[in-house]
Amino acid sequence: MLIDNGESDAHLALAAAQAGADVVRDMYGESLARFEKSAGDFATAADLAAEKAILEVLRDARPDDAVTGEESGSTGAEAARRRWLVDPLCGTLNYAVRNMLVGVNVALRAGDEITAAATADPFNGEVFWTDGQRARVRSDGRDEELAPSPDSQLVDVNLDPPFPNAPGFQAARLLADPGFVRRFRPRVISTTLAVAWVAAGRRAAYVTDGDLRDSVHFSAGIALCRAAGCTVTGIHGQPLHTGAGGLIVAADPETHAALLEMVGNQLRQQA
Numbered sequence: 001m002l003i004d005n006g007e008s009d010a011h012l013a014l015a016a017a018q019a020g021a022d023v024v025r026d027m028y029g030e031s032l033a034r035f036e037k038s039a040g041d042f043a044t045a046a047d048l049a050a051e052k053a054i055l056e057v058l059r060d061a062r063p064d065d066a067v068t069g070e071e072s073g074s075t076g077a078e079a080a081r082r083r084w085l086v087d088p089l090c091g092t093l094n095y096a097v098r099n100m101l102v103g104v105n106v107a108l109r110a111g112d113e114i115t116a117a118a119t120a121d122p123f124n125g126e127v128f129w130t131d132g133q134r135a136r137v138r139s140d141g142r143d144e145e146l147a148p149s150p151d152s153q154l155v156d157v158n159l160d161p162p163f164p165n166a167p168g169f170q171a172a173r174l175l176a177d178p179g180f181v182r183r184f185r186p187r188v189i190s191t192t193l194a195v196a197w198v199a200a201g202r203r204a205a206y207v208t209d210g211d212l213r214d215s216v217h218f219s220a221g222i223a224l225c226r227a228a229g230c231t232v233t234g235i236h237g238q239p240l241h242t243g244a245g246g247l248i249v250a251a252d253p254e255t256h257a258a259l260l261e262m263v264g265n266q267l268r269q270q271a
Contacts (some may be wrong), residue, residue: 011133013220015058018051018127020088020104021120026205028123028234039138043071043089046094050088054106058084065108070216083109087216091191105194109217117223119196128196128224135199135228137212146228148251155184155259156194158208165209165244168270169220169235169263174207177262185257195221198249199228204261205250213241225249231256235263237259 010227011256032169035043045241051071058067059161066076066083076083084106089095091102099121118129127138135146157171163212187194195218197203212218222240231253233239235246237260248263250256 001164007173009110009133010118012061013056013116013118014127014129015104016054016084016086017104017111017118017120017129017220017252019057020054020086020106021122021127023050023053024089024095024102024104024121027090027101028095034096034097042092042096044092046095047071047089047092050104051086054086054088054104056161058086058106058207063111068214068216081111083214085109085214086214086220087192087220090193090217091189094190101189101191101193102189103196104214105192107222107223109214110217114219117220119193119220119224121193121196123243127264128200128223128226132223132227135224137200146199146224147201148199148225148228148230148250148256150204152202152204154187154203155180155182155205155207156187156189156197156203158190158206159188160190163209165246166209169209169244169246170264171207171209173266174259179262179266188233191222192217195249196224197222198230198251201251203251204255205248207235207248207259207263209235209246211241211245218247220246222249234261235261236267248271 032044048071051069066080068074069086085107094101104120107114115132120176120220136143159172174180195206198206231250
């Protein structure tokens with residue numbers, strides 16, 4: 001697939017994510033080879049094929065840019081100012097058991113900022129994308145502005161390890177907080193597609209632990225949420241990628257404040 005080098009980075013991210021999504025959708029349901037990565041984690045032939053398709057699009061259009069792919073690792077200068085971050089199939093465990101809750105993430109870090117990003121939903125025919133200023137979703141060739149909303153009261157919580165801030169903070173303990181039970185309804189879909197859903201108003205918030213700097217999994221969703229006007233911080237309300245790390249992204253400040261209070265409850269219990 002050839003991309004005009006004059007095309008914007010945002011449109012390139014969208015095209016690359018869509019190329020990966022096409023592969024993921026086309027290979028769905030096949031008996032796929034698995035490649036073990038670590039305990040409980042593996043890639044499938046679809047992960048590798050989708051990443052290959054994404055990298056072909058990026059390298060055709062931006063051959064001088066560096067790339068970090070989840071499956072193929074890093075290429076280009078280590079200190080490159082422009083680096084593409086690629087997660088070809090976020091939700092491999094879901095996909096391997098024929099669960100369609102997966103996403104395809106592509107983001108560009110230029111300097112210290114994510115300036116273009118896209119998250120594709122292969123099975124819903126949507127690509128959420130941003131140029132760093134506005135956030136949109138493309139479906140059937142048409143774009144619609146993303147509009148965060150807390151109305152669903154659905155909060156996605158990432159329960160996958162590692163848990164670097166345990167025992168002071170554990171995402172799973174949010175689900176037992178009395179305030180959480182009164183106000184929210186938990187969801188655990190095990191793919192960062194849910195981060196894009198916060199930007200789109202389909203989730204009220206998303207919470208995870210971990211160091212997310214230059215994350216192939218989270219960079220696209222975080223950029224979408226920022227451009228859509230969500231409240232985005234680390235798990236203690238600090239600037240993202242500082243201190244304890246982690247992520248609370250919420251549709252509005254009120255939802256964010258409520259979750260921040262519940263995280264604080266954990267710290268107070270440990271004191």
